[in-house]
Amino acid sequence: MWYLIVILVLLAGIFFTNKIHAQIKNESEKELKTKKKSSVESDTLTPLYTKEQIEEKLDYLCKTPPPDELSFGAMCYSVIVTAVQEKYTYVCPVCGEKTIYRRRKMEDDKWGGGSFWALESGLNACRREVEKVKGINIRLDESAFCKHCSPKIEKHEICLLINIQGESDTTRVCDVDYEDIVIIQEFLSGQLMHKGGNDSKLPLVKNADRIKQLLGFAFKEEKAE
Ligand SMILES: [Zn+2]
Known part of the structure; x- marks a missing residue:
């Protein structure tokens, strides 16, 4: 019986680690997108004059x-x-x-x-x-x-x-x-x-x-x- 508990704990551990990884990845992607957006915005701040x-x-x-x-x-x-x-x-x-x-x-x-x-x-x-x-x-x-x-x-x-x-x-x-x-x-x-x-x-x-x-x-x- 005890080994069933050990397996359950291990599975739960794997599940949560994956979830945290996915969350970190998501957040860093979001950050990258914001960075890209802001650099584009700052480039267009001063238009070229004719x-x-x-x-x-x-x-x-x-x-x-x-x-x-x-x-x-x-x-x-x-x-x-x-x-x-x-x-x-x-x-x-x-x-x-x-x-x-x-x-x-x-x-x-x-x-x-x-x-x-x-x-x-x-x-x-x-x-x-x-x-x-x-x-x-x-x-x-x-x-x-x-x-x-x-x-x-x-x-x-x-x-x-x-x-x-x-x-x-x-x-x-x-x-x-x-x-x-x-x-x-x-x-x-x-x-x-x-x-x-x-x-x-x-x-x-x-x-x-x-x-x-x-x-x-x-x-x-x-x-x-
Ligand atoms: Zn030269």
Whole structure:
């Protein structure tokens, strides 16, 4: 008789373990579905703007008086002393090849020390900032820094590739820096002020010509101010 009880207990055990497993599986599937749904939703939060919509935004920027909250930034600020790097190893995100740059060589060359700085700090800042731009197709073109991709290049500069929804042309603008990407981001998100270094706040409309140039819009005769 006792073995019948043992078998019953074992069967009950198997039944409950299976039920719990099925429940866990169900819940994790539900979680996965919610995750998938929310990532799709966040992708569609900022639609891509058409050329007409960007023109309307430019119009709004040029015609709307900026808020009265100018700030020229702190006059005194702490200087962060960082160790001067002599060498920078650039790893190309396209081909994966390494290109080594030496500060002294660049300073002696026609590129100037600025280019070494652009490589060392500017490039990473641009990479981070470009991720924040919503509403247009935008990406960095770093090919000028890769000796493998651009063996004959003379000028080492950061370029931007911009494509506006509905347009077949992609605009390639070179010699861009971090500030350029910041003003594009501010413009597309509908801001009227530009936040610069040292917490300065200035009317974004002052950069209207540069914004037009970066987005591939022809220059207009009238002054933005
Ligand atoms: Zn490359």
